[in-house]
Amino acid sequence: xxIDELIxxxxxxxxxxxxxxxxxxxxxxxxxxFDINEIIEKGITEAARIIGEKFxxxxxxxxxxxxAEEIITKSLNRFIFVLPxxxxxxxxxxxxxxxxxxxxxxxxxxxxxxxxxIHGFEVHDLGRDVPSIQVVNKAMETGADIIALSSxxxxxMPSQKEVIEMLTEFGNREKIKIIIGGGSxxxxxxxxxxxxxxxxxxxxxxxxxxxxxxxx
Amino acid sequence: xxxxxxxxxxxxxxxxxxxxxxxxxxxVMGEATTRLERTESEMKHLSEDEVQAGIRLACLTRxxxxxxxxxPLRSRVGSQRLQTEGLDVPVEPxxxxxxxxxxxxxxxxxxxxADEDRLLAALTEQYGLPxxxxxxxxxxxxxxxxxxxxxxxxxVVWGNRIIALEPGDTSDRCYGLAVDVGTTxxxxxxxxLRSGAVVGVAxxxxxxxxxxxxxxxxxxxxxxxxxxAVNELxxxxxxxxxEIIEECCEKADVKPEEIYELNFVGNTVxxxxxxxxxxxxxxxxxxxxxxxxxxxxxxxxxxxxxxPGANAHHLPVIGGFVGADNVAVVLxxxxxxxxxxxxxxxxGTNTEIDxxxxxxVMADSCASGPAFEGMEIKFGMRATTGSIExxxxxPDTFDVYYRTIGDASPIGxxxxxxxxxxxxxxxxxxxxPRGNFVTEMTERTDRLRKGLNGWEFVIAWKKETEIDTxxxxxxxxxxxxxxxxxxxxxxxxxxxxxxxVTDESISKLVVAGAFGNYIDxxxxxxxxxxxxxxxxxxxxxxxxxxxxxxxxxxxxEMREYAEEISSKVKYYELAADKDFQKxxxxxxxxxxxxxxxxxxxxxxxxRFGQKI
Numbered sequence: 051x052x053i054d055e056l057i058x059x060x061x062x063x064x065x066x067x068x069x070x071x072x073x074x075x076x077x078x079x080x081x082x083x084f085d086i087n088e089i090i091e092k093g094i095t096e097a098a099r100i101i102g103e104k105f106x107x108x109x110x111x112x113x114x115x116x117x118a119e120e121i122i123t124k125s126l127n128r129f130i131f132v133l134p135x136x137x138x139x140x141x142x143x144x145x146x147x148x149x150x151x152x153x154x155x156x157x158x159x160x161x162x163x164x165x166x167x168i169h170g171f172e173v174h175d176l177g178r179d180v181p182s183i184q185v186v187n188k189a190m191e192t193g194a195d196i197i198a199l200s201s202x203x204x205x206x207m208p209s210q211k212e213v214i215e216m217l218t219e220f221g222n223r224e225k226i227k228i229i230i231g232g233g234s235x236x237x238x239x240x241x242x243x244x245x246x247x248x249x250x251x252x253x254x255x256x257x258x259x260x261x262x263x264x265x266x
Numbered sequence: 267x268x269x270x271x272x273x274x275x276x277x278x279x280x281x282x283x284x285x286x287x288x289x290x291x292x293x294v295m296g297e298a299t300t301r302l303e304r305t306e307s308e309m310k311h312l313s314e315d316e317v318q319a320g321i322r323l324a325c326l327t328r329x330x331x332x333x334x335x336x337x338p339l340r341s342r343v344g345s346q347r348l349q350t351e352g353l354d355v356p357v358e359p360x361x362x363x364x365x366x367x368x369x370x371x372x373x374x375x376x377x378x379x380a381d382e383d384r385l386l387a388a389l390t391e392q393y394g395l396p397x398x399x400x401x402x403x404x405x406x407x408x409x410x411x412x413x414x415x416x417x418x419x420x421x422v423v424w425g426n427r428i429i430a431l432e433p434g435d436t437s438d439r440c441y442g443l444a445v446d447v448g449t450t451x452x453x454x455x456x457x458x459l460r461s462g463a464v465v466g467v468a469x470x471x472x473x474x475x476x477x478x479x480x481x482x483x484x485x486x487x488x489x490x491x492x493x494x495a496v497n498e499l500x501x502x503x504x505x506x507x508x509e510i511i512e513e514c515c516e517k518a519d520v521k522p523e524e525i526y527e528l529n530f531v532g533n534t535v536x537x538x539x540x541x542x543x544x545x546x547x548x549x550x551x552x553x554x555x556x557x558x559x560x561x562x563x564x565x566x567x568x569x570x571x572x573x574p575g576a577n578a579h580h581l582p583v584i585g586g587f588v589g590a591d592n593v594a595v596v597l598x599x600x601x602x603x604x605x606x607x608x609x610x611x612x613x614g615t616n617t618e619i620d621x622x623x624x625x626x627v628m629a630d631s632c633a634s635g636p637a638f639e640g641m642e643i644k645f646g647m648r649a650t651t652g653s654i655e656x657x658x659x660x661p662d663t664f665d666v667y668y669r670t671i672g673d674a675s676p677i678g679x680x681x682x683x684x685x686x687x688x689x690x691x692x693x694x695x696x697x698x699p700r701g702n703f704v705t706e707m708t709e710r711t712d713r714l715r716k717g718l719n720g721w722e723f724v725i726a727w728k729k730e731t732e733i734d735t736x737x738x739x740x741x742x743x744x745x746x747x748x749x750x751x752x753x754x755x756x757x758x759x760x761x762x763x764x765x766x767v768t769d770e771s772i773s774k775l776v777v778a779g780a781f782g783n784y785i786d787x788x789x790x791x792x793x794x795x796x797x798x799x800x801x802x803x804x805x806x807x808x809x810x811x812x813x814x815x816x817x818x819x820x821x822x823e824m825r826e827y828a829e830e831i832s833s834k835v836k837y838y839e840l841a842a843d844k845d846f847q848k849x850x851x852x853x854x855x856x857x858x859x860x861x862x863x864x865x866x867x868x869x870x871x872x873r874f875g876q877k878i
Contacts, residue, residue: 111745112851157847205485237306
């Protein structure tokens with residue numbers, strides 16, 4: 051098979067949740083003189099996009115999402131492991147991500163965190179119930195482009211606002227974009243706290259991050 | 267929405283007016299001037315036809331001066347089948363309130379003891395009571411009461427205090443009220459404290475619902491509104507309880523003044539909102555309650571309609587998300603006295619799960635959501651007249667047989683029907699274990715089709731219904747049900763894993779809660795709501811929290827026992843478990859991703875021809 055065919059096979063294996071085929075194809079690609087960025091672009095992110103569509107149409111649910119993500123992460127790690135010195139994955143941007151202070155519900159946040167990594171972002175995942183000051187500090191320390199904040203319980207939504215206020219206080223509001231999501235949030239909430247974007251799904255989050263960085 | 271609240275029209279809302287639930291659709295009639303364009307959130311919930319017809323979300327619509335609004339049936343909270351009955355567990359009556367008829371000699375120049383001394387001495391003489399305290403309100407009226415009564419009176423004693431003094435002999439009239447204050451529903455039971463007999467029952471929707479259907483929305487409301495909002499929410503629930511008191515009293519021919527003791531159970535947030543405590547911190551990690559122990563307060567302080575001296579007690583709670591209602595469930599299920607392992611599941615918007623025996627009981631809570639109460643389901647509704655409560659599907663013809671409450675034409679589907687639907691789909695091969703419709707089945711039935719919101723299955727055709735449209739279950743509905751049952755299963759399964767308990771070793775599964783009595787136990791097990799415990803070990807207890815509330819109203823020992831339960835039951839924080847995410851996602855499958863957990867169900871499905 052040509053490298054193009056192999057990449058398509060990998061993509062289809064991921065979309066079809068075929069772990070064995072994905073693993074086999076990954077090894078076959080590694081045996082060739084491969085370009086990591088081509089694989090990510092044409093294979094992996096394309097697969098993620100199709101899975102996103104399937105999730106949107108509800109053909110796939112959380113279980114399928116998680117399986118796909120595991121397959122992708124495994125394959126990606128394998129590529130990175132054998133990556134020749136000098137080759138590197140194009141970094142799309144740096145994201146600090148957290149479930150806000152007061153909230154410990156992190157399934158959605160974990161999915162976005164993984165998906166951003168798959169799409170070539172450097173991700174600093176601070177976990178859950180993270181004090182706002184910690185989010186802001188980490189973002190300044192890493193020179194983050196984006197802060198992504200999740201809140202499931204409506205009682206913890208104000209913590210998103212708090213991060214924005216702190217960032218403004220530190221004079222860094224202009225440099226760092228803030229995207230929000232989570233069960234209790236809405237576009238209206240996004241507008242009222244003057245965040246830079248609200249997403250309902252993991253794919254909305256990825257799309258916003260890409261748009262902010264001006265990358266396809 | 268505010269106008270409707272002011273007028274007392276109950277419009278359904280789940281999101282506390284944030285525009286995210288889409289349950290509050292109204293039609294603006296005529297040339298009403300409505301300010302504000304439809305927002306993005308609003309448009310998401312409206313079809314093109316609805317926009318044309320002037321349908322809006324009540325919570326996002328600002329009214330002009332004078333407007334006529336039509337509230338469709340589907341958006342009304344409606345009169346509900348308020349399931350109040352629960353198992354009856356008899357207890358030996360030993361109420362905290364007792365009445366003593368007492369006669370005293372009239373004061374004379376030779377006997378000029380104080381009125382209070384005279385009363386207390388007579389009580390000691392005639393009943394051997396130790397020297398009691400006297401409530402200040404009783405004390406103030408003592409000289410008048412005793413003289414008007416001509417020195418024959420009935421003392422109402424709570425603990426070691428006289429809380430009321432009544433002229434003459436009223437010792438045969440002594441009542442108490444047990445109340446289960448649920449997030450959605452309040453149920454009250456009027457009991458004769460001498461015998462323990464229930465003389466009146468009444469239930470109401472919780473009047474706090476317009477402030478948000480779930481407890482988190484209500485706490486958010488308080489965080490935005492401050493103490494005024496706390497008072498408003500407290501006032502709402504108290505007014506609901508007062509209506510219940512009135513109704514119970516009328517039914518039983520009892521005067522509210524003859525109620526001397528009130529006993530309340532509710533989840534921890536409801537406890538705070540009932541007592542008027544600042545509730546934010548219980549809704550914020552690490553979710554600490556204000557107090558764990560039971561609370562005693564004068565009913566009059568809370569504004570409750572009862573005897574002015576009556577005592578109101580709120581049972582103790584266990585943790586931030588496991589409240590007094592769960593203490594009542596543990597108490598009534600007697601699991602802390604059992605040699606064998608018992609599991610109790612109290613299904614609600616928040617579902618509490620207890621597991622254990624006399625050595626140890628652990629409890630956790632999961633946000634199962636309101637799907638089984640019909641919320642977030644396209645044609646979901648509460649168990650009221652016209653709701654489909656039972657569904658079965660013919661595996662060959664795919665004809666649907668259903669039964670509605672009150673045998674009325676259907677307007678929607680309630681919780682028990684929503685348990686039946688996915689189980690029937692699974693049995694007839696219409697869906698796969700991961701929840702998807704098997705789209706090839708369109709060749710065999712036109713009930714399965716692709717609708718505006720994706721795949722759906724017709725339960726009732728337009729011509730059969732009351733609402734002039736096909737009643738369907740959508741793929742989106744199935745996803746919501748998967749999440750709800752998945753959360754409950756995760757709560758049960760992780761408790762079992764952490765305690766090293768297997769399906770076989772559970773001697774009894776008590777399923778309590780709003781629709782407890784009406785769900786089909788086998789169908790609930792087929793969809794994997796709970797572990798595969800033999801059906802004969804499953805017991806439906808109805809409103810077990812209400813049962814526990816009655817028991818602790820009637821018996822001082824039981825009330826002490828509730829304190830013991832509160833301190834003994836170990837709270838387990840489910841969302842902090844390292845396997846929570848994995849287990850939750852596996853539990854989303856019908857019945858589970860790991861089919862070895864459901865051998866009997868798998869065999870049943872295979873018999874029906876499912877290829878799993």
